[in-house]
Amino acid sequence: MAMIEFQDVQKYYGSFHALKDINLKIEAGETVVLIGPSGSGKSTLIRTVNGLERIQEGKLIVNGQDLADRKTDMNRIRKNVGMVFQHFNLYANKTILENIMLAPRIVLHRPEEENKKVARQLLDQVGLESQANKYPAQLSGGQQQRIAIARSLAMKPKCLLFDEPTSALDPEMIDDVLNVMKDIANDSDMTMLVVTHEMGFAREVANRVIFMDDGQILEDDSSEKFFDGEPSNERARQFLGKIITH
Numbered sequence: 112m113a114m115i116e117f118q119d120v121q122k123y124y125g126s127f128h129a130l131k132d133i134n135l136k137i138e139a140g141e142t143v144v145l146i147g148p149s150g151s152g153k154s155t156l157i158r159t160v161n162g163l164e165r166i167q168e169g170k171l172i173v174n175g176q177d178l179a180d181r182k183t184d185m186n187r188i189r190k191n192v193g194m195v196f197q198h199f200n201l202y203a204n205k206t207i208l209e210n211i212m213l214a215p216r217i218v219l220h221r222p223e224e225e226n227k228k229v230a231r232q233l234l235d236q237v238g239l240e241s242q243a244n245k246y247p248a249q250l251s252g253g254q255q256q257r258i259a260i261a262r263s264l265a266m267k268p269k270c271l272l273f274d275e276p277t278s279a280l281d282p283e284m285i286d287d288v289l290n291v292m293k294d295i296a297n298d299s300d301m302t303m304l305v306v307t308h309e310m311g312f313a314r315e316v317a318n319r320v321i322f323m324d325d326g327q328i329l330e331d332d333s334s335e336k337f338f339d340g341e342p343s344n345e346r347a348r349q350f351l352g353k354i355i356t357h
């Protein structure tokens with residue numbers, strides 16, 4: 112069974128039709144990059160996958176559960192589907208180690224020693240083991256984002272959503288974050304859905320590239336076809352042309 116499956120999904124904000132006839136299947140372990148112009152619905156789509164936004168029509172199956180069904184347990188979905196935001200969203204008054212340990216302690220009741228061990232391993236994985244006792248404000252944006260990724264990983268999710276994770280960062284910090292994401296994509300069986308403007312990452316790491324415009328999916332290709340061949344859709348070709356010449 113697919114990890115994520117949209118079937119004829121419609122999403123409205125009031126009378127505004129934000130997601131139109133979305134049909135999309137993402138298999139476990141895939142890394143999928145979502146691109147498109149501002150306002151095309153990328154954030155909306157990704158936020159429906161962990162229930163931050165609700166859909167009005169169609170079916171959305173995530174890890175075997177239908178999110179359109181009001182009876183679906185959203186806490187179970189969020190245990191299995193982590194999210195990394197543009198603005199990190201770390202707890203400012205907690206240390207880095209505490210930021211990582213908090214959700215596993217409260218939600219998973221992970222024993223304290225094991226929780227600490229997992230958190231330290233994750234800090235090591237993102238290259239920030241020496242920062243454990245600092246507070247978020249003492250770290251750079253790129254470091255904070257790597258902590259946010261470690262915090263998501265601590266819940267051992269099956270799927271990770273990234274909503275423009277490098278857009279708020281200074282250019283010199285972007286690669287450190289992308290490298291952490293690349294390692295997760297290559298070294299684990301994580302399913303990843305990533306909204307990003309980083310075309311180098313999409314080309315190198317994604318299995319598939321999806322182009323959205325005006326609330327619709329207009330192109331869904333392997334990254335080889337998208338970048339080395341040519342997207343079939345005219346607007347996708349134009350978008351790619353613009354983004355690559357910039």
Ligand SMILES: Nc1ncnc2c1ncn2[C@@H]1O[C@H](COP(=O)(O)OP(=O)(O)OP(=O)(O)O)[C@@H](O)[C@H]1O
Pocket residue numbers: 124127129147148149150151152153154155156
């Ligand atoms: N809470 C909301 N209420 C009403 N309209 C919304 C809401 N959130 C988003 N929209 C509208 O839905 C459309 C899609 O927004 P969304 O943020 O999903 O686009 P996006 O492709 O992620 O854009 P960006 O790249 O600028 O983040 C936009 O027209 C936006 O104004």
